[in-house]
Amino acid sequence: MNLPKLARAALAPSVALGLLVAVVPSPAQQNAGSTPVGNAERGRQLFSDTYNCYACHGFDAQTGERRLVPMNYPLEGFITFVQNSPLPQMPAMPDASAQTLADIWAYLKTIPVDAPPVNDLPLLRDVLTRRNQAAAAK
Amino acid sequence: MAKRSESDATPSVDRRKFLTGAAAGAAGAASALVGNTSEAQQGAPIARPAVARPTEADARKDFVPPEPRVGASFIEHPASDHMVDVLKALDFDFVAVNPGSAFEGLHESIINHGGNRKPEILTVLHEEAGAAIAHGYAKAAGKPMMTLMHGTVGLLHASMGLFHAWCDRVPVFGVVGTPRNPTSVINRPHSAQDMGSLVRDFMKMDDEPTRLDVFAGIAMRAYTIGRTPPMGPTLLVVDSELQEAAIPNGMSLPIPKLTQPAIPQGETGAVREAAKWLASAERPLIRPGKLARTPAGWDLLLELAELLQSPVDVGTYGSWQDFPSWHALYGSGGPDYKPDVILGLELNDMVPSLRQTRATSGKTISICAEYLSQGHNIHDYGNYTDIDLAIAADAEATLPSLIEEIRRQSPRDAARTRAARRAKVAEAHKAIREREMDDARYGWNSSPVSVPRMIAELGRQIQNDDWAIVSGHQFTGQWQRRLLNHDKHYRYNGDSGGFGIGYDTPASVGGALAHKAHGRLAVAIVGDGDFNFVGAGALWTAAHHKIPLLVIVHNNRAYHAEVMLVQRTAARRGRGNDKVDIGNVIRDPAPDYAKIAQGYGVYAEGPISDPNALAPALERALARVRAGEPALLDVVSQPR
Numbered sequence: 003m004n005l006p007k008l009a010r011a012a013l014a015p016s017v018a019l020g021l022l023v024a025v026v027p028s029p030a031q032q033n034a035g036s037t038p039v040g041n042a043e044r045g046r047q048l049f050s051d052t053y054n055c056y057a058c059h060g061f062d063a064q065t066g067e068r069r070l071v072p073m074n075y076p077l078e079g080f081i082t083f084v085q086n087s088p089l090p091q092m093p094a095m096p097d098a099s100a101q102t103l104a105d106i107w108a109y110l111k112t113i114p115v116d117a118p119p120v121n122d123l124p125l126l127r128d129v130l131t132r133r134n135q136a137a138a139a140k
Numbered sequence: 141m142a143k144r145s146e147s148d149a150t151p152s153v154d155r156r157k158f159l160t161g162a163a164a165g166a167a168g169a170a171s172a173l174v175g176n177t178s179e180a181q182q183g184a185p186i187a188r189p190a191v192a193r194p195t196e197a198d199a200r201k202d203f204v205p206p207e208p209r210v211g212a213s214f215i216e217h218p219a220s221d222h223m224v225d226v227l228k229a230l231d232f233d234f235v236a237v238n239p240g241s242a243f244e245g246l247h248e249s250i251i252n253h254g255g256n257r258k259p260e261i262l263t264v265l266h267e268e269a270g271a272a273i274a275h276g277y278a279k280a281a282g283k284p285m286m287t288l289m290h291g292t293v294g295l296l297h298a299s300m301g302l303f304h305a306w307c308d309r310v311p312v313f314g315v316v317g318t319p320r321n322p323t324s325v326i327n328r329p330h331s332a333q334d335m336g337s338l339v340r341d342f343m344k345m346d347d348e349p350t351r352l353d354v355f356a357g358i359a360m361r362a363y364t365i366g367r368t369p370p371m372g373p374t375l376l377v378v379d380s381e382l383q384e385a386a387i388p389n390g391m392s393l394p395i396p397k398l399t400q401p402a403i404p405q406g407e408t409g410a411v412r413e414a415a416k417w418l419a420s421a422e423r424p425l426i427r428p429g430k431l432a433r434t435p436a437g438w439d440l441l442l443e444l445a446e447l448l449q450s451p452v453d454v455g456t457y458g459s460w461q462d463f464p465s466w467h468a469l470y471g472s473g474g475p476d477y478k479p480d481v482i483l484g485l486e487l488n489d490m491v492p493s494l495r496q497t498r499a500t501s502g503k504t505i506s507i508c509a510e511y512l513s514q515g516h517n518i519h520d521y522g523n524y525t526d527i528d529l530a531i532a533a534d535a536e537a538t539l540p541s542l543i544e545e546i547r548r549q550s551p552r553d554a555a556r557t558r559a560a561r562r563a564k565v566a567e568a569h570k571a572i573r574e575r576e577m578d579d580a581r582y583g584w585n586s587s588p589v590s591v592p593r594m595i596a597e598l599g600r601q602i603q604n605d606d607w608a609i610v611s612g613h614q615f616t617g618q619w620q621r622r623l624l625n626h627d628k629h630y631r632y633n634g635d636s637g638g639f640g641i642g643y644d645t646p647a648s649v650g651g652a653l654a655h656k657a658h659g660r661l662a663v664a665i666v667g668d669g670d671f672n673f674v675g676a677g678a679l680w681t682a683a684h685h686k687i688p689l690l691v692i693v694h695n696n697r698a699y700h701a702e703v704m705l706v707q708r709t710a711a712r713r714g715r716g717n718d719k720v721d722i723g724n725v726i727r728d729p730a731p732d733y734a735k736i737a738q739g740y741g742v743y744a745e746g747p748i749s750d751p752n753a754l755a756p757a758l759e760r761a762l763a764r765v766r767a768g769e770p771a772l773l774d775v776v777s778q779p780r
């Protein structure tokens with residue numbers, strides 16, 4: 003194919019990605035100005051089946067890395083982070099729409115926190131006591 | 141150790157009487173075969189045909205002498221007997237064997253000439269399991285084990301296990317039989333022009349003695365080279381005809397004394413310079429890799445850390461346990477600790493350390509045996525780094541002189557400044573500890589079971605035992621070190637080294653075999669992915685040889701690390717994440733690991749999804765292990 007130099011350069015993967023990001027409005031930009039209302043039931047399906055978030059965050063979103071319950075991010079911050087994650091262990095998902103992420107966020111908000119205080123868990127309390135004793139030993 | 145199974149030990153019976161009796165007993169026997177496995181595990185008696193034992197007179201009457209084999213000759217002194225004498229001189233306790241015609245001479249000599257003692261045969265169901273068992277055994281026992289393999293096919297099966305031993309710098313003594321002059325359509329594929337080349341990229345040496353009088357010297361050389369740091373597996377190729385030939389009359393076959401070379405220590409001037417930097421450092425940090433070859437290495441690192449009051453960062457994948465995990469100095473010193481001198485001990489990749497010290501104009505020291513010898517193909521030796529002081533030597537052997545030099549060069553007020561450093565580091569580590577315990581409580585009652593809950597339940601039940609974790613930590617994050625006090629050098633046997641799955645279960649059997657001699661309680665936490673390689677067959681070896689070991693299958697029903705990787709790629713390409721489980725999950729149907737283990741004669745329970753059911757199941761399984769047998773629990777777990 004006989005392409006102008008500029009077009010060929012644009013098709014190089016790294017350059018092409020940059021141009022697309024610059025030219026095509028992201029789902030977040032498409033939804034700018036309106037804060038979607040999430041559907042928790044739909045969010046549960048998206049979390050577990052569509053996006054397979056459980057693989058890193060645990061089936062209940064609270065045993066993995068990073069823990070998502072309690073969900074302390076505000077909705078807007080959550081959407082921005084997931085679409086643009088700079089972390090190597092968390093893929094950025096620019097194609098996830100604000101509505102999709104609002105649904106997941108709403109689902110995360112419904113998950114009850116299962117974290118009794120350490121003092122109410124004899125197993126952990128005992129480990130912490132013994133760890134502190136071991137660390138204090140000379 | 142049991143030499144024969146119960147069924148093997150059943151006395152011989154008159155064949156004709158047995159056949160008559162067998163018909164009557166067939167119904168009972170058949171019902172036993174198809175019976176409920178849980179009933180079988182509860183100790184229901186096995187139905188046996190009613191057969192009278194033959195008398196001596198019956199036996200004589202029925203005995204028909206075999207026809208003499210045409211051309212067969214009687215060999216009074218087979219060469220393989222001498223080979224076994226050499227193996228005895230190398231002090232092997234065990235040899236892993238999956239039988240093969242290429243080493244039938246050696247096999248027969250081990251059991252008859254050698255009396256199946258030192259080495260004793262450990263029957264394995266796959267050569268990869270045999271190599272992994274030898275790998276795990278060597279780390280726990282502190283001495284190599286032998287694995288005996290069939291020509292080409294056996295060696296290729298074993299290759300993955302040998303590769304892990306190479307990457308983990310662990311000596312495994314491999315012997316492969318080869319039909320040098322194959323005579324049939326069956327054994328031609330088992331012969332090779334250069335057998336060692338099949339695995340040479342990850343063996344420290346391989347050699348093929350072509351004459352019996354050089355066998356002993358080559359075997360001794362393979363053994364000593366394998367044990368000289370950087371350690372690794374070695375291979376002897378032994379022609380089957382050479383094994384089976386008669387020792388010529390009058391041939392003298394002396395067995396040389398085993399002389400293990402002294403381990404190389406660091407050059408005096410370089411050690412003195414390293415000591416100078418460390419003695420005057422304000423914020424030293426020690427990073428051990430595969431340091432503690434022996435218990436002495438553990439003690440020396442503890443001595444060095446306490447002398448300097450330096451934090452010790454074993455890293456995420458510290459392959460061997462080198463430092464007590466509940467010690468005040470265990471860790472990186474906390475987020476505000478900016479090291480000005482980092483000491484790497486057998487750490488073959490110093491890049492992160494170099495980056496860290498460059499940011500603070502600090503110095504980096506490395507003492508590592510890998511400067512002395514590296515492989516030529518596998519890229520497992522880390523990147524070249526322009527660190528400030530590199531010492532080509534074994535770190536464990538160098539530590540005594542380094543410690544002595546640091547004492548000699550320490551300023552007068554060192555004790556006071558170092559005590560202050562320890563207090564700061566201990567305070568930072570205490571905050572980290574509390575945060576870790578806080579993290580552990582999330583999902584405490586979740587079903588499937590959370591990883592911290594699984595390990596904490598285990599910890600409570602073994603805290604009064606002399607326990608040893610014989611599997612790797614790779615798939616349970618840092619939870620084992622956080623929740624189990626690794627306070628002895630043998631508490632943790634390390635990861636595979638090569639980061640391939642399939643190591644943990646068989647290597648755990650090897651580790652447990654070594655710990656059995658010391659009466660230690662061996663426990664393995666293995667991934668379901670790992671178990672599915674050669675793990676089930678390795679469990680049979682544990683059952684057959686009465687090796688006590690608790691295997692907990694951390695069953696998250698997927699290769700979850702790979703789910704995340706495919707997610708990342710799919711997201712980069714904007715193709716959605718709804719299909720990333722394809723090729724990554726192990727369900728529909730979900731394997732029943734308890735039933736698989738029961739089928740191999742091992743006590744097992746599961747699948748266990750309810751966290752409250754875990755403690756009683758652990759109690760029952762541990763009772764079996766403490767009584768001397770293997771057991772398995774299939775625990776359905778959270779992905780992370």
